[in-house]
Amino acid sequence: xxxxxxxxxxxxxxxxxxxxxxEIFDFSGDNAIVIEDVDLxxxxxxxxxxxxxxxxxxxxxxxxxxxxxxxxxxxxTLNRMNDLVEGCRVEGRIEIGGVDIYDRRLDLSAxxxxxxxxxxxxxxxxxxxxxxxxxxxxxFGVRSRGALDEIVERSLRQAAMWDELKDRxxxxxxxxxxxxxxxxxxxxxxxxxxxxxLMDEPTSALDPISTGKIEELCGELKKDVTIxxxxxxxxxxxxxxxxxxxxxxxxxxxxGNTDDVFSAPKxxxxxxxxxxxxx
Amino acid sequence: xxxxxxxxxxxxxxxxxAKPGEVSARVLFTACACLSIVAVFGIIGYILYGSIPAFRExxxxxxxxxxxxxxxxDHFGILPMLVNSIVVTLxxxxxxxxVGVFTAIFLAFWCPDRxxxxxxxxxxxxxxxxxxxxxxxLRTIFDQIIKILAGxxxxxxxxxxxxxVVNLLSNVGGDGKGILACSILLAVMILPTVTSLTKNAxxxxxxQYYEGAxxxxxxxxxxxxxxxxxxxxxxxxxxxxxxxxxAIGEAMAVVWVSGNRVLFPSGLFSxxxxxxxxxxxxxxxxxxxxxxxxxxxGLVLLVMVLIITLSLNLVPKEFKGxxxxxxxxxxxxxxxxxxxxxxxxxxxxxxxxxxxxxxxxILATIVIYILVQGVGCLTADFLFGEQSVATxxxxxxxxxxxxxxGITLVIALPLGICAAIYLNEYSKKGSKFVKVIRxxxxxxxGVPSIVFGLFGNILFVTALxxxxxxxxxxxxxxxxxxxTIIRSAEEALYAVPMPLREASYGLGAGxxxxxxxxxxxxxxxxxxxxSILAIGRIIGESAALIFTMGTSFNFSGSPAxxxxxxxVLLYVCxxxxxxxxxxxxxxxxxxxxxxxxxxxxxxxxxxxxKKR
Ligand SMILES: Nc1ncnc2c1ncn2[C@@H]1O[C@H](COP(=O)(O)OP(=O)(O)OP(=O)(O)O)[C@@H](O)[C@H]1O
Ligand SMILES: [Mg+2]
Numbered sequence: 073x074x075x076x077x078x079x080x081x082x083x084x085x086x087x088x089x090x091x092x093x094x095e096i097f098d099f100s101g102d103n104a105i106v107i108e109d110v111d112l113x114x115x116x117x118x119x120x121x122x123x124x125x126x127x128x129x130x131x132x133x134x135x136x137x138x139x140x141x142x143x144x145x146x147x148x149t150l151n152r153m154n155d156l157v158e159g160c161r162v163e164g165r166i167e168i169g170g171v172d173i174y175d176r177r178l179d180l181s182a183x184x185x186x187x188x189x190x191x192x193x194x195x196x197x198x199x200x201x202x203x204x205x206x207x208x209x210x211x212f213g214v215r216s217r218g219a220l221d222e223i224v225e226r227s228l229r230q231a232a233m234w235d236e237l238k239d240r241x242x243x244x245x246x247x248x249x250x251x252x253x254x255x256x257x258x259x260x261x262x263x264x265x266x267x268x269x270l271m272d273e274p275t276s277a278l279d280p281i282s283t284g285k286i287e288e289l290c291g292e293l294k295k296d297v298t299i300x301x302x303x304x305x306x307x308x309x310x311x312x313x314x315x316x317x318x319x320x321x322x323x324x325x326x327x328g329n330t331d332d333v334f335s336a337p338k339x340x341x342x343x344x345x346x347x348x349x350x351x
Numbered sequence: 352x353x354x355x356x357x358x359x360x361x362x363x364x365x366x367x368x369a370k371p372g373e374v375s376a377r378v379l380f381t382a383c384a385c386l387s388i389v390a391v392f393g394i395i396g397y398i399l400y401g402s403i404p405a406f407r408e409x410x411x412x413x414x415x416x417x418x419x420x421x422x423x424x425d426h427f428g429i430l431p432m433l434v435n436s437i438v439v440t441l442x443x444x445x446x447x448x449x450v451g452v453f454t455a456i457f458l459a460f461w462c463p464d465r466x467x468x469x470x471x472x473x474x475x476x477x478x479x480x481x482x483x484x485x486x487x488x489l490r491t492i493f494d495q496i497i498k499i500l501a502g503x504x505x506x507x508x509x510x511x512x513x514x515x516v517v518n519l520l521s522n523v524g525g526d527g528k529g530i531l532a533c534s535i536l537l538a539v540m541i542l543p544t545v546t547s548l549t550k551n552a553x554x555x556x557x558x559q560y561y562e563g564a565x566x567x568x569x570x571x572x573x574x575x576x577x578x579x580x581x582x583x584x585x586x587x588x589x590x591x592x593x594x595x596x597x598a599i600g601e602a603m604a605v606v607w608v609s610g611n612r613v614l615f616p617s618g619l620f621s622x623x624x625x626x627x628x629x630x631x632x633x634x635x636x637x638x639x640x641x642x643x644x645x646x647x648x649g650l651v652l653l654v655m656v657l658i659i660t661l662s663l664n665l666v667p668k669e670f671k672g673x674x675x676x677x678x679x680x681x682x683x684x685x686x687x688x689x690x691x692x693x694x695x696x697x698x699x700x701x702x703x704x705x706x707x708x709x710x711x712x713i714l715a716t717i718v719i720y721i722l723v724q725g726v727g728c729l730t731a732d733f734l735f736g737e738q739s740v741a742t743x744x745x746x747x748x749x750x751x752x753x754x755x756x757g758i759t760l761v762i763a764l765p766l767g768i769c770a771a772i773y774l775n776e777y778s779k780k781g782s783k784f785v786k787v788i789r790x791x792x793x794x795x796x797g798v799p800s801i802v803f804g805l806f807g808n809i810l811f812v813t814a815l816x817x818x819x820x821x822x823x824x825x826x827x828x829x830x831x832x833x834x835t836i837i838r839s840a841e842e843a844l845y846a847v848p849m850p851l852r853e854a855s856y857g858l859g860a861g862x863x864x865x866x867x868x869x870x871x872x873x874x875x876x877x878x879x880x881x882s883i884l885a886i887g888r889i890i891g892e893s894a895a896l897i898f899t900m901g902t903s904f905n906f907s908g909s910p911a912x913x914x915x916x917x918x919v920l921l922y923v924c925x926x927x928x929x930x931x932x933x934x935x936x937x938x939x940x941x942x943x944x945x946x947x948x949x950x951x952x953x954x955x956x957x958x959x960x961k962k963r
Contacts, residue, residue, distance in 0.1 A: 152367075156852075158779055177367075177368050180367045185859040191850060197851060197855075207860070208858040208860075211858060211864055264859060
């Protein structure tokens with residue numbers, strides 16, 4: 073599935089094992105992400121308080137909670153998109169694939185290659201469908217047309233879009249519908265072969281049919297990638313996730329198997345939130 | 352609350368492996384951003400250096416406060432010219448400021464989107480005309496009028512002043528030249544600046560202020576003049592200050608209408624000479640102490656303009672809105688009428704309409720006059736004639752202007768874009784350093800053309816030995832267009848949506864790749880606009896080129912050779928009155944180019960707006 077590592081193996085197999093700087097992460101264990109005692113501050117404001125959480129490999133982990141409780145903030149610390157926010161400080165330890173991702177020596181590109189992200193609003197680049205998907209691989213030096221074609225096709229197939237889009241690869245991505253754009257963004261994220269996919273309310277801007285398609289897609293994808301998803305939609309969390317974390321005012325109130333959290337929440341706040349949401 | 356205890360817990364760890372490419376790109380962008388600082392200090396330094404002989408031999412005091420200027424007797428006192436510059440500038444601020452501010456008020460509050468003319472007759476042609484007029488968006492038209500007025504080269508205003516304004520004024524007093532003529536021309540020149548900045552300031556006033564006043568029973572005019580205009584005060588003052596800075600440094604628009612006598616002002620029609628025209632008239636043949644005295648005149652001008660520009664930072668931003676806040680609290684606005692008032696406000700509103708109409712008439716007059724006079728002068732001899740030393744032809748000036756544009760843009764665009772990238776993509780919000788850089792960019796933008804000309808003459812022509820040449824002109828132009836390019840490129844970068852950058856970073860791309868592959872391509876239309884604005888500025892420039900590129904009629908074609916640009920050629924042709932036909936032909940061409948460039952910008956901007 074992960075084309076880069078495969079290619080590298082093919083080319084450099086006989087040589088002595090030299091570690092690929094892009095593949096410093098080791099996902100052989102059961103846990104994809106380990107979050108320990110994480111505090112996060114935007115200037116003086118503490119947005120995350122002592123978060124402890126272990127995200128299991130090849131499962132879908134949902135994060136729920138009321139608006140402003142820090143879900144987006146936490147998901148953005150996982151691929152360090154928070155670095156873009158001025159005055160944002162992270163304390164504690166986050167380990168992904170056995171690597172402390174806030175280590176000074178960390179290669180940010182390598183992190184983000186392995187931990188992809190899909191945003192709330194579809195944000196395709198104003199380029200062709202093909203170039204959108206090829207953007208990531210090109211970032212990592214894939215130049216040959218053949219290899220790129222292969223990646224584009226594979227990613228689109230993975231995102232169940234190949235049949236839909238194979239005839240309009242050279243058309244601008246801006247002309248796609250909102251749902252298509254979002255799935256294209258998923259395909260684009262998949263093109264660099266991530267082990268983890270972060271999704272921040274990926275369906276909140278979409279219609280029910282597109283939402284259904286993306287949920288279905290996530291179910292397929294979890295064979296290959298670990299998914300962490302923020303959602304405001306309780307049914308969605310209940311339908312597709314394996315684990316659920318409930319956040320309130322920057323704290324992780326409850327975290328466990330989705331079935332347990334929804335059927336027998338341990339904390340009264342969780343229960344109130346879920347039942348309130350279900351109506 | 353727990354922030355302190357948490358801080359003690361563990362050191363903050365951030366940061367990541369620094370990639371050499373990213374680091375050197377950052378250094379490059381920062382360096383380009385600092386270029387404006389270097390340029391401003393360089394200009395001050397060289398002008399100061401060139402002035403030293405004058406101050407040493409004449410004495411600073413005698414120079415500044417001496418009242419006779421007779422170079423043949425080594426009398427170099429600039430006081431009359433200093434006073435004249437100030438007087439005509441104040442006159443311009445008074446006329447242009449009033450018209451500009453009231454025009455802006457009219458545009459912001461009363462200008463209808465469309466006219467609703469009615470025509471019930473049967474004439475099919477008239478019916479169509481009326482329908483067409485009703486379709487035109489008036490605001491867009493005024494917007495364009497102001498942009499075109501801003502784009503018309505100073506030298507074309509100068510020609511218009513010499514041939515039209517002076518003639519009209521001669522019916523009133525004297526032969527028309529002198530203080531009033533200069534003030535009027537400078538007023539027209541600062542109109543676009545004052546109008547557009549005032550309109551921005553008015554647009555920025557929160558709508559609630561206006562609505563609050565209306566809700567208290569104010570008429571529309573009362574609400575506008577008693578609440579919104581006072582709330583926009585700081586912006587309007589800034590607009591006037593910028594206008595004053597422009598007026599005091601303008602040379603070419605007034606060079607032919609001042610009367611050119613070094614006398615103290617004694618009436619509306621007394622002949623004068625300003626500091627700028629003094630430099631333009633004499634720099635060409637001055638040498639030794641005389642030359643140094645002219646450079647020192649430039650220094651005085653530069654210092655005044657820098658003080659004016661820097662004083663912009665002193666305009667308090669806070670007092671904006673105090674009155675509006677009062678209205679929101681229910682004080683300040685006119686209390687519900689016990690006695691119906693508001694006639695004054697209504698009169699002011701009508702005056703605004705008159706001013707706006709005047710602005711339209713001014714542009715129309717200039718355009719029509721130049722076309723009527725000039726189109727017939729576009730003879731084949733002038734347009735396609737062989738170049739010669741004795742008679743002006745279009746060919747060499749056209750080629751020289753093209754080369755000038757090419758060389759200037761090749762240097763200025765990358766520098767300006769890189770500086771904009773630093774300011775928009777790298778700098779931290781509210782950083783002191785960025786504030787300093789912006790102040791210097793503003794300062795550079797405020798430096799008068801003629802001072803750029805002096806600087807280019809001292810550094811490129813003389814010190815670096817480039818002589819009068821397209822190259823020397825281009826290097827000078829780079830500094831002139833740099834602020835324009837930086838500002839509009841920055842605006843273009845700012846308009847690129849953040850999510851596009853996030854998507855790119857999210858895929859593991861670094862900053863440099865994100866900037867070059869995602870941000871810059873998305874900002875392309877804006878950057879194209881920046882280049883076109885720069886081209887307009889280059890085509891229209893004359894004061895800075897006379898003493899860097901030269902004024903010859905012929906041109907070898909090599910960038911190392913001297914040549915007149917189109918605008919400079921117009922100055923030379925009309926300057927001695929020998930080639931007025933050619934001057935008019937050039938005015939038509941310059942005006943045409945201005946209109947075309949404006950049109951291109953208009954279509955690019957419309958295209959972008961549609962896409963959003
Ligand atoms: N860049 C920022 N600077 C300062 N404060 C921020 C910033 N981003 C988020 N916050 C604050 O941090 C808290 C958590 O925000 P976050 O966006 O993570 O919430 P969320 O759970 O994703 O909410 P929503 O469901 O509305 O998306 C909020 O109080 C928010 O105001
Ligand atoms: Mg969020």
